[in-house]
Amino acid sequence: MSTHPTGKRTGRPRSASADLAILEATRAALVELGWGKLTMSDVAGRAGVAKTTLYRRWANKHDLAVDAVAVLFDELQLPDLGSLRADVEGVVLQFAALLERPEAKTALMAVVAEATNDAALRLRIRSSIVDRQKRLVVEGRRRAQRRGEIPPDPPGTDPAPQIDLIFDVIAGAVVHRTLVSGEPVDATWVAGFTALLLTGLASA
Template identity: 70%
Template sequence: MARPRSTAADQAILNATRSALVELGWSRLTMADIAARAGVAKTTLYRRWPGKSELVVDAVAVLFDELELTDRGSLQADIEGVVLSFAALLDRPETKTSLMAVVAESTHDVALRDRIRAAIVDRQKRLVLEGRARAQARGELPQDAPGESARTVDLIFDVIAGAVVHRSLVSAEAVDAEWARTFATLLVGGLAAASAG
């Protein structure tokens, strides 16, 4: 009978992966480095993850799972809050380095791209679903028409994630309270126009 996985070991491995990546960069990072930092055998890593790419994606995904959509009383304020939280997460060296590395690698690795979508993108769409449901309950947005929800959730997620990632990581500009307010105003206005149309 197989022994159960150790949550403490998993956490140590994910932490070691992020710190090693920040220090060494993608090209120099090895499973041996990660195992040594985590204090586990390489075989322990390979039992859990088939390779470096999968391990780094999971190490990044755990960071994104920290994001929450706090109820700030209105759709506008909720969007501002999640944008600022997302930007703060992207500003952490371990998030920035890990995310940029796996996205770069995924440009020529379809399986890695699929893993990023499943482990990070699809899991974080929960924030959009939660925010829309809350706004609909407040009467700020109409209820979904049949078949509309999935398309709209995808679009809202792409707009928010795309704008914040581009500004933070590509343009290297600040995502501050003023920018978040302006962005949220545009998004809420667009959602209202789309609902009215």
């Protein structure tokens, strides 16, 4: 096998359009077939690519399904609406709308259910979805600190534990509301949730 002087393998560059087609096909298969019947062969056929192409990108259906979900969550953006309260309400409504999409709902529930007995899959979900989406909390805190809405981090302190907690509270509440309780995440609920998040239980 020929290589570049750097030791990297030669070959055609990876196609972004093929990746998107594969991930879309994976979500469609999950909606139609469910986790148990999802196969790499079926995804390859739906995406119009060779199975070898699929395996060059993803080692197994666990990794493939998580990435199919992760790319949807990468669509989330934190709006700059002028205040922390409005920003939180905006991103929560975006998140809830995403979870209402059949391909997002089915794919997320499938990988989470499968991960209950698979530690490697849980790690994949954490790195590909959870850790990547914590960027929204990081951005929101920094913006609120610049506005003077929340105090800056004291010198020498690590904000990571607070970032983790904020993410868990928001994501956990919205996922439970939409996927477990099956209740709407409308403007009224979001306003109440945001007030509770920002002011605390005693104030609320």
